[in-house]
Amino acid sequence: MKYFNYCAIFLFIFLPIKIYGAPMQALIIFSGEELGNLEPCGCYEGQIGGISRRHTFINSFVKQKNIILPVSLGDLSKGYGRQEEIKTEILGRAMQEMGYVLHSLGEKDVETGPQLLSYLSQVNNTTFLASNVKIIAPFPMKVHQYVLKEYSHSEYSFKIAFLSILSKSFSSASIANYVNIYEPVQALKPLIKRLHDKVNIIVLLSHTPKEESIEIAKFFPEIDLIITGHDIEDPQDSIIYVNNIPIVSPGKGGKYIGIARYSIQRNATKRMSVDIIPLDRKYKDSEKMKLLLEEYQRMLKEEDLLSKVSQVSLPDGLAYAGSSACGICHKMIYDHWSKTAHGVSYETLVYSGHQYDPECIKCHTTGYGYVSGFLNYEENQNLINVGCESCHGAGSFHIRNVNETSYSLTDENICETCHDSEHSPGFERNEYWRRIVHPEETLTNLPKVMK
Template sequence: MPKPQQLIPLLPLALAAGLLFAKEGAEGQDEGKDAALWVYATGQSRGALDPCECVEGMSGGFPRRLAVLAAERKQRPQRLFVDLGDQTGKAFDPRILEKKTEAAYELLRMGGAAAVVVGETDLRLGPVKLKRLAERAGVTLLGANLKDGAGERPFPGSTRVRVKGVAREVLLVGVLDPELGDPSGELELGDPLQAAQAELAGQKGELYRIVLFHGPAKRAERLRKLRGVDLVLCGHDQERVLPLREGEGLAPLLEVVRDARSLARVGLGERAQATHLLLSGRIPDDRAARARVERYYREVADLPGAKRTPPAEGGQLVGSRECADCHDYEYKVFKGTKHHGVQKRILAKDPKRAQLAECLACHVTGPGFEGGFVSMDKTPHLGEVGCEACHGVGGDHAAAGGTEGYGVREGGPKSWKPVCLTCHDATNSPGFDFEKALAKIKHWTK
């Protein structure tokens, strides 16, 4: 019996008839040609317009996503594309968050997104600005369980769409997991089950009913019990590809992979079937999407420098070489790690993206702070993940000839894990093993 769920790397083949994708490792794949409607879904791009490539061979990125959608459209024209939210990523400059979200919404519109759920990281921009960006891009944002202080909903809860070649209309209902909260503090998050029920209740006619839940599968389970629902799509921080969940009397549920590393495809017919299409580096970019991403890079590169703030602990950043006078052994160990000289290596590999503020945040010392990294020309001594990136500003410590307890945490080396995970998270360092990484940078003697 063929398995209906597979992770399929896509290998591009340039053929005279157009761009097609051959499937590697797809033995036993259930093609489901009888499906009446194909639903494609991604989620949690988290600012990754391109995969960051901090680790070689990372998957994802809008140019690959739109290339696959275009190829799939030729084979399965009766299709619908949705996104489960979280377009924003790391950035200490709110102007970059806005530019990135604007680009993401435009790219989603270019991909034909029928609806996009509001994610909690999107709300960093505030509901008013978020709504304006979506409207400008021509994207429909959904948030059935979101209300402002006046009890009004800033976003619609559902939308009905027609799909070419599909007899029934499609009703899309979008809700956000209230446990994820609203970082803007401007909205109240109600019960997603009640909000979805209210949206479904007033809809008449023969419809496909699909609920989009921004949140993990364990909290999406109860949405499967909603009467008449054909499919529940969810996603939040899921790193592994999981099969379609089915059950008697329950709507099928599929959880998408975080960072939009793959494109989920669900066929709805006599039975639901699901496939995950891996957005690997073997997929050629969609040209229009690549052009929009490149425009984003130019826009953020041209932004005037953000106002710098003093380091919280005060003092002056001095660079790791200053530490070597007293910490010779530790400095020698540091020079043998990948933290040493990292910005120079990245500049040689990808000079364009190496200068982006979102990348500098994890590749240099003190970006955005007074006396912190500016450029390799002006502040070369800070162009790496130096001692002060973890231990704190060292100027006062060095000037005093060393002070007891500086840059040391109670609990020993393993207590530093939260600091490491600030940059070595699942987005930028998939598969990061803290214990192994700790052994590679061991520079303490006690």
Template sequence: MNLSRDEKHPDTVTLFLSGGERGYLKPCGCSEGQVGGISRRNSLLTMFREQGISIIPIANGNLILEMSRQSEIKADIGFFALADMGYIAYNVGQYDLQLGVEQLASLSEENKLPLLSANLYRGTSPVFEPYILHTADLPEGKITIAVIGLISPSHAIFAQNLDLKIVDPQGVLKSLMPTLRESADVIVCLCNGTTAEATVLRNSFTMLDVIVLSNEKTDKTPSSLLTHPLVNTDVKGKAIFSMDINRDNSGKFIVKKAQRHLLDEKIPDSPDMIQLLELYKEMLSAEDLVEIPLDKQQETGPQFVGSAACKTCHIDVWKSWKETKHAHAYHTLEVAGHETDPECLTCHTVGFGSTDGFISVEKTPDHVDVGCESCHGAGSIHAEQPEQKGYGKIEKQLCVTCHTTENSPKFDIEVYFPKIIHSSKVSSEMEKSQ
């Protein structure tokens, strides 16, 4: 990987753009080929810095996806990591708002990481800073970069839950542009919205030098319009974009090069981030988030009974299952140290999250691993009334609820599904006894 600075342009600064992690701090490690993670990202940034390249990392928000105690822990770890990697600003996303303004402000203050949102208002004033001006020293002078944050009005419900409002982003930009253009050499607009909304901003405000999106539909390369590039970073931390900015012959700073860096296994893990992620595991374990609250009401309907209960009638199928990787799925969590991570247990145990599902190896040993009921559903009624029709039929698309592109990047349902197909008939020994 050639990281050295272009000798023809000594006054080069490289922006690093990321966002939309949505809770993905690292690959879970349960299969090969997984990409992303703050550890590899930090290593990549370190590689650039060690080559003497001036880098400016900027975050486009949505570090979390949903509100839970685990998400709060992720936010603590994630904000610390971003600050440690030298990020200069963070545009608040709609999912971030689930943490609440006070908690976000606390994370910002603790980590010295400015939060931006120019059009998120409480009353007549913005809740966070509309923009920042960041000045960097270069071999032949300085560069001042303005970073402004916006959030789409389509996310109004997240703001309304906090008694906030999202005002028209175009109106806000129109009022700020004269000041930004006069104060900055380059203007970067972070936008938590759709590609269509960002395209309208690009066409309406040609003085914006870079517009950054972080949504699900990720472009592999930036727009070909290098005078006003529109970049859509990868979600879930899979990759990070770099953009070189340097002077042209007239002395004006322009975008000259943009590149997507996939955070794959070729990039080593950062020892500092590995240590931080170990702290994350320890925090999860200390919180004991695996245990179901005692006051949670018992769920009605079929209950999880464990794969051993299926063995009585389906001995041949059970023996076949015992030879599959599904029957050893929990062990992969133990190897990776994720046995106390609720998000991992969902796909490596039976019925986790239900009062009758997996709680711990000691308390619910029959619910360890990916068992019969992981695919066929809770089986208590079927076990009591096996003659009733209709239980257990599944479609192969069920597999991709766990074998996602993030967790199982090499998973091919047409290849793997035939390997776990089995007969639904009862064993011959059971048939003879009836």
């Protein structure tokens, strides 16, 4: 009985401190510069990134009942055109589902035009942040100079302010008539002065080259965290500290996710860690994001974006004929080609459901983007897959002049049109050539028409 009483006294005195005095965590989760990358394209094993894995990563913290603050550094898309607009819409919906509290404007976002930004702000309730940017447009849209979030509990009070800047070096003639970009330091001075004594943490989303972010950190020691860009390939190795301010980047392409952890206990806030994490296979694909990605592919199909691509004219009246036309005379080579990865490249898109995606189709068919090249499956079944003319060029002249041997020459630089660092980082020409090189023809194995 005495033992029981001692235990009861111990629990009564110490347990409340353990429960109610335990520090809460504020998690600032940051991404940015997706540049239209919704998911790994699947061109090689080991690709990282994508909104499905990102959603799973963020959701892993939700059940812990911490303060979770996902924010975006900017640049959802990478350029112009209808496909980029659709991607921006999909990414906006994805961020809404993931609970993003704001999106900092990057130069690519601004270049998409005020109409699309207005659409996102209304349909997806996107909170746009830009402390030194003013958009002049007759559309219902608000760009915040700062975003303030406040959380109260019986044991703590926590306030965090987010600021954002866009480098003046990213200004261009295409946006000058509806966007004003002000000098970042002058724009930040009154805001930081107003917020410094009223919040626990000030976070700056600095859509600038890293060098500019470093100068900002030197000028404003009141800032607690700077999330920066621009075009940083390996964000895990790029974290630096200036005046004890972490300057970090989520990289580009949506491949990594950043997380800054702060402990909150009563009125004290302390930085615990800042990490950049690759979104690899450890994070399973979110079912909600998979459905959103399927909808994206349906939108591409329904709008028939494949057939709406601008087609470049070929020189000297050349035209694509298709690999089956080549196979009439070069049967041995054709049979060999059909068993290579090039010979089934279109089927890989059908299997993954990406056969209506212009960005994928250009490297899985023959002549896409050129007059007489692949346009859609219904009209150009003879041009599916990476065919003979993908390497040798349009073959109509050669078919009419079969004894013209110069056509067989190829430029090895053509390979790198598709086998680039993004889709084929391990590309080594000699090794890859060995996999697809076709048999040599001699006078003894050529068809009679060629002799």
